[in-house]
Amino acid sequence: MFRYFKYILIFALLFCSEISWSQKSVRLSQNWEFLKQDLGGIWEAVRPVGVGNPESVPLWENVNLPHCVNATDAVDPDLNYYQGPAWYRTQLKIENLYQNGRTILHFEGAGQKTEIYVYTTKVATHVGGYDEWKVDITDAVASFQKTEIYQKQFKGKVPISIRTDNSRDLEMIPSDLSDFNVYGGIYRHLNLVYVPSLSIDQMFVKAEVDAEGKSGKLRLTARFYNPNQVGGASIKANIIDPNGKIVSSINKKLEISNDLPFWEITVKKPQLWSTEKPVQYRLQYELISSIGNDKGEEKFGFRNIEFVEKGPFNLNGKRLLLRGTHRHEDHAGVAAAMTDDMIRTEMKMMKDMGVNFIRLGHYQQSPTVLNLCDSLGILVWEEIPWCRGGLGGDVYKQQARTMLKNMIEQHYNHPSIMIWGLGNENDWPGDFPEFDKEKIRTFMKELNDLSHKLDASRYTAIRRCDFCADIVDVYSPSIWAGWYRGAYTDYKKASEDEFAKVKRFLHVEWGGDSHAMRHSENPDKALSKIKTGGKTDERAGDASLYGGGARISKDGDWSESYITNLIDWHLKEQENMPWLSGAAYWPFKDFSTPVRPDNPVPYMNQKGVVERDFTKKESYYVFQSYWTDKPMAHIYGHSWPVRWGGIGEEKMVKVYSNCSEAEIFLNGKSFGIKKRNSQDFPAAGLRWNLPFVKGENTVKVIAKKGNVRVTDEIKFNYQTEKWGKPVSMVLSKIAQQDDVATLEVKLFDSKGILCLDAINWINFGLTGDGKLSDNMGTSSGSRKVQAYNGRAIIKVKLNKGKSIASVVSEGIPTVFREL
Known part of the structure; x- marks a missing residue:
């Protein structure tokens, strides 16, 4: 791969005198080795075979990037997910054809603390699992290439070793009290980038337009990477409209300085970006200097956003009801290391459901996600992971400041983003002996001021921290009508009460859990136990399946039947709340969490409208029936x-x-x-x-x-037959496609009648050549799972051999089946 890359570079330099971004950036996806433990030191990662290490211990495994340390153990019912150091290593052929050019590793995200080594030299560390960052390895590579070992033992390649660490740390955000996994690994793309010694590190495009769309203003600012302190250069740039027409151009000399504003223009009657027509403009630029040219492109859009005080949300001067959901970076079999195809599938499914708004919970997400929001027309609330636990010390606070700055600067140009989120559930104590509301307020004010300083064109927001509600521009209280407290019929009144307390109200996080494939003939039965007309917020202990007052989250049946009713009621009410800016269902997809080991699928938050593998639940279609125009039934x-x-x-x-x-x-x-x-x-x-x-x-x-x-x-x-207590099970193979069999277990009473309300715990096992398709975090991909209507399903990869499957359920004789 690198040999062909070299020829592309040579051709570009000789015949074009310029290198496009696609030609100077290589995605480092293959030829990696991985170790799920720590090492005694960097020497163990780079020590050549046979040099004091004849047994080649420890054992590394071959992986591709992106890769998550917790791809499967996050939903293993018998383990706590691994939180600790892990290592990745590879060897790269470094061939930077720019004279005195810089060689950079560009991380799109790795969790949570990362160290990078060139041979035995540590070149950088990074704290934070969700922002992008770059590491200049030029000098370390040059030093290593001068050594004898470079040619003799590494055959002209440079060893790169990366240590990631998601160990528990109270001075890190997000808190380990959070209702999601704090994953480890290089779970987003890693790129090898070659640039000249003067390049554009970031281009900021500020696009403004009035509500009527009559006039747009552009202000362009360049941030340079200039480690060799190169002086003068010139820049050529074009603004290209959504139809491919150049609407303005520039060619001017520059005196290089930090964050240099170099171009301001007016665009008459710009084409407006909207959720229905997400058109984008392009900025194409080329920085020209004596030591090489640097080309790039940025997309942007003109749109006007307004959260009306004590009123709804307007996009481009017209009311738009924000119909939203949430996204965690999590998927069956890969955890945080979702492929681009997976991300595209997920975002397209959201749009097809009628979503026009998404809150990215609870951290910055990948460029792929933001680009898709831009192109699909999905407005965004993106937030830093200051989530639960309280407020730490100086290290903790500096991390929050840095994350906020990185998030805003890195995603500044995306027209989809309208809100910078400063925190989530910051009223949730537990990480520190002290929980001081005034100190939290003081720091929230600091972050709010910093956000407005970095980007005055967007709003700030938080969710569920009432004592900070007056600080931010937009506030979302906790309203979980019909799940953690109250009945779903309390929703409208609870929302009206909360709306009256704040300047700008937006309701994010509502809904409830549903165990996929569990249904009920009387889903609202548990509502008769619930106190209505009061509070509908979530409080400490409400998410627990044990103790406390009656609530649907504890006393309900967790059926899809109930959740479709809850969602149906919320959506019909939202249609008749003219003051409502919008709401966002929590979340779109089931996701893994360490704080819910006893859920029907262990360690899964099951509030999604699709399962962790994209399997649609019935609730997906309730949203479609309210939010989409294309005829469906x-x-x-x-x-x-x-x-x-x-x-x-x-x-x-x-x-x-x-x-x-x-x-x-x-x-x-x-x-x-x-x-x-x-x-x-x-x-x-x-x-x-x-x-x-x-x-x-x-x-x-x-x-x-x-x-x-x-x-x-x-x-x-x-x-029509009535049943009693389950006393027996029958395990059957109900389908087989190629080498994969589908097994189903059913529970029967003493008369052989199927027990359709049975929710017994089912434990699948397998011995032989095959392998269970488990640890997926789905109703049909878990070896330990609660039954749904007296049955449970799992798949087996047969590996063209023989196996014996087993099912264990407490109090019922174990059953076996030969496959």
């Missing part, structure tokens, strides 16, 4: 294979659709057409009580929106 219950009730009893069937009307069919017979009315709860009036027959039933819907017709269909069995 979805019958509730695609993952509900057996419904139950009495003979002749009518059972409700719900259809989530954005169409104006729908007709339902049961076993080929029409049961009438209904009109959609968003205020007719549940399912916006698209619900029918149908007389299922014992055994197999087929339900079909035909929905219409104008001249467009959409359909959906489900099949299920209707069980």
Whole structure:
């Protein structure tokens, strides 16, 4: 790879006299070795084989980057996830063809403390797992290349070793009290970059426009990387509109200085970036000097944002109801090390659900995420990871300042970003003996002032720290109606009460957990125990599954049936709150957390509308029915294979659709057409009580929106037999595709009747040639999982051999099956 890269560079220098960004940056993804432990010292990482190390201990494994130390152990039901040092190493062929050029390692994110070595020389350290950072390895490489060992033992390659460390540390943010894993590893892209000794380190594009879109203003500022103190240079630049037309150009000489404003222009009637039409302009530039040219490109957009005091949110002068969700950097099988394809899939699924706003919880996220928000039209609240625990000392506070500065400067040009978040749940004590509200207020004011100084064009915000609500521009209180406290019918009143307390109100974090594939014929039953009309916030202990007052999070059934009702109610209410700026459901996707070991999927926060592997839950379609325009219809219950009730009893069937009307069919017979009315709860009036027959039933819907017709269909069995306590299990292979088998265990009572409300803990095991597809953090990818409606599923990679699968559940005889 590096040989071909060399030829590309030579061609560019000889024939073009310039190098584009894509030609001078190489993604370092392959040929890495990884060690999940610490070393005695750097010598152990670079010591050649046979030099005092004949056994080659410790054992390294081959990996590709991005890579997360906690790819699987974060959801291992039997372990605490690893928090400690880990090592990565590789050998690079360094060929910088710029005369006196600089060689740089560009990290897009690594957690949480990182040390970088060239051979045995430590060249840099970095604290913080979520911002980008660069390391100049030029001098260390040059020194090593002069040594005899460079050619004799490393054959002209340079050994690079990287130590990451996510050990628990009270003086680090985020706090380990946080409801998410503080991951370790090089879990975002790492790039090798060659630049001339004078280059543009960062280009700041300030794009402003009035609410009517009549006139736009651009102010361009360059930050240089100039370690050799090169003097004069010149710059050529073009502004290109979304149609590819050059609207303005510049060619001028520069006297190099820090953060140099070099161009201000006016753009008449610019094309406006919006959530419906996210058009972007481009700045293409070339810095020209005697020691080499540096080219680059930045995208930006013109848009006007306004959170009206005591009112809604306006984009480009018009009200926009922010329809939002949240994102953690977490995925089945890879944890934080999501590939670009995974990220694109996730963000596209959000947009297809109707999302126009996202809060990135609770830390800066990758350039890939921000670029997709820009191009898809998703407004962003991005925040630093000052999350829970209280306030630490000087080291702690300096880290927060640095993270805020890095976040704002690195993501300054993204038109999607409208809010810089300064913290989350800062009223949550525990990391330090002292919890001083006034000291927290003082530091929050400092961060608020710093944010406005760095970027006066965007708002500041925090969530759930009432004693700091007056400091920031936008505030989100804790409102969890129908989950941690109260009923979901309390939502509107609770929001009105909180809205009255602050200048600008935005509700982020609402919803509740649902165990995928668990359904209920009476999902709201537990609401009868709940005190309504009072507080709906989350307080200490509310997330616990034990103790305290009655609450749905403890006493509910965690079914998809209940959560779809909760979401349905919230969305219908939000349509009739004209003062509301918006809200963001927590979160889009289930994610791993160390503080929830007893959840139905251990160590998983299961509040997502999709599972950790992108499998859609039923709630995804509730959002689509309110938030999207493309005609859709979805019958509730695609993952509900057996419904139950009495003979002749009518059972409700719900259809989530954005169409104006729908007709339902049961076993080929029409049961009438209904009109959609968003205020007719549940399912916006698209619900029918149908007389299922014992055994197999087929339900079909035909929905219409104008001249467009959409359909959906489900099949299920209707069980009328009543059941008792589970006393036996049956393990079956229900499917096989290629070399992967799907196993299902069912729980039965003493009469052999399927126990459809059984939630027993299921423990899968496997002996032989195969391998369980577990530690995925999903309802069908966990070896320990609570049953859903008396069953549980897991997959097995057979490896073309023989295996014996087992299922253990307390109080029930263990079962086996040969595969």
